[in-house]
Amino acid sequence: MLxxxxxxxxxxxxxxxxxxxxxxxxxxxxxxxxAGESFGLLGPNGAGKSTTMRMIGGVSQRTSGRLTIMGxxxxxxxxxxxxxxxxxxxxxxxxxxxxxxxxxxxxxxxFGLPMSYLRPKADELLEFAQLTDKAGAKVDALxxxxxxxxxxxxxxxxxxxxxxxxxPTTGLxxxxxxxxxxxxxxxxxxxxTLILTTHYMDEAEQLCDRLVVVDKGRIMAEGxxxxxxxxxxxxxxxxxxxxxxxxxxxxxxxxxIGERLEPLPDRVLIYAQDGEAxxxxxxxxxxxxxxxxxxxxxLEDVFLRLTGRSLVE
Amino acid sequence: MSEPEPAVRNAPAGPPYRLHAHPPExxxxxxxSFGSWYYAEHVLRSMQGYRWTLLASSVGTPVMYxxxxxxxxxxxxxxxxxxxxxxxxxxxxxxxxxxxxATIMTAATEFTYPVMDGFKWRRVYYGPHASPxxxxxxxxxxxxxxxARLTATTIIYFLIVAAFGASPSATGAAVIPVAVLSxxxxxxxxxxxxxxxxxxxxxxxxxxxxxxxxxxxxxxxFFPLSTLPVFLQWIGWISPLWHGTELGRSLTYGYDIPLWLxxxxxxxxxxxxxxxxxxxxxxxxxxxxx
Numbered sequence: 001m002l003x004x005x006x007x008x009x010x011x012x013x014x015x016x017x018x019x020x021x022x023x024x025x026x027x028x029x030x031x032x033x034x035a036g037e038s039f040g041l042l043g044p045n046g047a048g049k050s051t052t053m054r055m056i057g058g059v060s061q062r063t064s065g066r067l068t069i070m071g072x073x074x075x076x077x078x079x080x081x082x083x084x085x086x087x088x089x090x091x092x093x094x095x096x097x098x099x100x101x102x103x104x105x106x107x108x109x110x111f112g113l114p115m116s117y118l119r120p121k122a123d124e125l126l127e128f129a130q131l132t133d134k135a136g137a138k139v140d141a142l143x144x145x146x147x148x149x150x151x152x153x154x155x156x157x158x159x160x161x162x163x164x165x166x167x168p169t170t171g172l173x174x175x176x177x178x179x180x181x182x183x184x185x186x187x188x189x190x191x192x193t194l195i196l197t198t199h200y201m202d203e204a205e206q207l208c209d210r211l212v213v214v215d216k217g218r219i220m221a222e223g224x225x226x227x228x229x230x231x232x233x234x235x236x237x238x239x240x241x242x243x244x245x246x247x248x249x250x251x252x253x254x255x256x257i258g259e260r261l262e263p264l265p266d267r268v269l270i271y272a273q274d275g276e277a278x279x280x281x282x283x284x285x286x287x288x289x290x291x292x293x294x295x296x297x298x299l300e301d302v303f304l305r306l307t308g309r310s311l312v313e
Numbered sequence: 314m315s316e317p318e319p320a321v322r323n324a325p326a327g328p329p330y331r332l333h334a335h336p337p338e339x340x341x342x343x344x345x346s347f348g349s350w351y352y353a354e355h356v357l358r359s360m361q362g363y364r365w366t367l368l369a370s371s372v373g374t375p376v377m378y379x380x381x382x383x384x385x386x387x388x389x390x391x392x393x394x395x396x397x398x399x400x401x402x403x404x405x406x407x408x409x410x411x412x413x414x415a416t417i418m419t420a421a422t423e424f425t426y427p428v429m430d431g432f433k434w435r436r437v438y439y440g441p442h443a444s445p446x447x448x449x450x451x452x453x454x455x456x457x458x459x460x461a462r463l464t465a466t467t468i469i470y471f472l473i474v475a476a477f478g479a480s481p482s483a484t485g486a487a488v489i490p491v492a493v494l495s496x497x498x499x500x501x502x503x504x505x506x507x508x509x510x511x512x513x514x515x516x517x518x519x520x521x522x523x524x525x526x527x528x529x530x531x532x533x534x535f536f537p538l539s540t541l542p543v544f545l546q547w548i549g550w551i552s553p554l555w556h557g558t559e560l561g562r563s564l565t566y567g568y569d570i571p572l573w574l575x576x577x578x579x580x581x582x583x584x585x586x587x588x589x590x591x592x593x594x595x596x597x598x599x600x601x602x603x
Contacts, residue, residue, distance in 0.1 A: 110444035112343025
């Protein structure tokens with residue numbers, strides 16, 4: 001359950017919009033994030049997630065609507081808003097001409113932090129990012145996952161209470177992603193408000209207390225991952241493959257099994273409370289899928305239901 | 314999958330927060346006051362990685378030019394036309410022009426590729442852009458750092474000129490700020506142009522070939538501008554190098570120019586620099602704030 005203490009939200013967006021000419025990158029979205037919550041924007045590429053993040057981060061002007069961070073409008077109080085934040089951008093922008101540790105120190109200087117604070121802080125953050133043995137290395141010697149961890153370490157140099165993460169693990173291998181999730185989870189546990197965008201449902205399920213599903217600049221649904229799955233999908237999903245030619249043809253013969261049928265080019269999904277029972281009914285009708293799989297519903301199914309499209313295309 | 318744990322409320326700020334940074338309000342106040350310096354500090358730290366290369370070229374360039382042209386060529390020139398250069402040796406005539414052109418060429422390098430790097434290749438500007446700094450401060454900080462670099466290079470150049478005995482006047486050292494100003498007068502409009510380039514399709518090579526090189530050759534560098542045909546003299550009039558060189562000559566060997574003309578040279582250089590800086594502010598704000 002979502003039990004948040006009363007108190008003003010740290011982020012509040014009302015009818016927020018951003019247009020580029022005729023294109024509505026962000027189209028009239030509203031949400032609030034209380035302190036300490038881990039809040040996600042889930043959607044495919046081009047849904048307007050990054051644009052929203054850049055407006056929250058105080059680096060991109062909105063077309064209309066209201067937006068406050070810690071009660072401040074980023075367009076009137078840019079430096080004050082940005083001083084509250086830690087930002088992990090979608091694309092790393094580390095200074096590759098500087099050593100790993102110096103990247104942290106230089107960034108801390110932007111906040112006017114003194115060297116007496118920054119030297120031990122940089123070492124502490126390198127330890128947190130598991131990069132201590134790389135402190136003196138050049139940035140271009142780091143792997144993608146290490147650069148990402150360094151970017152996260154850099155975003156923490158001012159000890160922000162709000163951390164913005166734009167697709168933090170895109171492009172990383174599974175092991176690097178798990179290390180990163182662990183670090184982010186620790187931050188969440190220590191009470192840092194996390195705002196993250198992702199198009200990975202497993203990432204959203206792992207890290208977010210609450211999320212909004214975004215598509216074409218609009219919010220399609222809002223809730224905790226479990227709540228979204230409860231509201232927009234069944235408990236289980238039966239995935240059947242009949243071969244690419246036959247999936248859509250067979251769909252007609254599957255009518256009435258489970259609560260809902262979703263024929264896709266490569267497979268047919270049957271949404272049902274009991275996947276095994278649904279499978280028994282399929283075989284009792286004399287249909288023989290090449291493969292069958294019963295699994296729990298995920299956010300991917302929620303997204304498919306809400307938009308008619310897959311998340312990762 | 315189990316429902317995610319709600320975030321721990323009022324938890325002590327355990328790892329990774331142990332050292333207690335000053336509050337965001339202090340960060341914002343300091344950034345508002347000193348942001349340009351913070352960014353300049355960053356750029357200078359990055360340049361430190363190249364300090365030996367920079368030093369070698371700062372020393373090597375003047376020594377090569379002064380030997381080849383100032384000494385080799387000057388011996389010939391002085392033998393044939395003793396009075397062509399206002400009663401001084403060719404070396405003294407040439408030295409302030411070479412010095413100003415070296416500063417301008419350094420500015421041409423520093424205000425092109427590193428700017429593109431900031432926006433496109435390594436996106437270095439986007440880091441500070443997300444911090445309390447504002448875009449004007451990023452521009453100003455980068456300019457401050459390059460100004461420091463130009464000043465250092467020009468001082469070394471002047472010391473070598475002086476060692477060659479090519480700056481006889483007592484006011485000679487004043488050529489240093491004049492050369493740096495010329496570098497900025499050329500470099501800041503170029504910075505605004507560089508910031509407006511979305512894709513590198515060789516524009517910078519064209520700038521070097523068709524702007525920097527003609528200016529170097531036709532700005533009264535190797536011979537007085539008045540010896541050029543009138544239809545080519547305009548190149549000198551618009552060239553920061555010519556204005557800087559004329560001022561430089563009056564400072565290093567007492568080349569005689571009226572006060573109003575000296576003022577005009579300075580005003581022209583300052584106007585170019587200020588307009589270039591304002592343009593850069595606009596272009597940076599538009600591009601970073603997209």
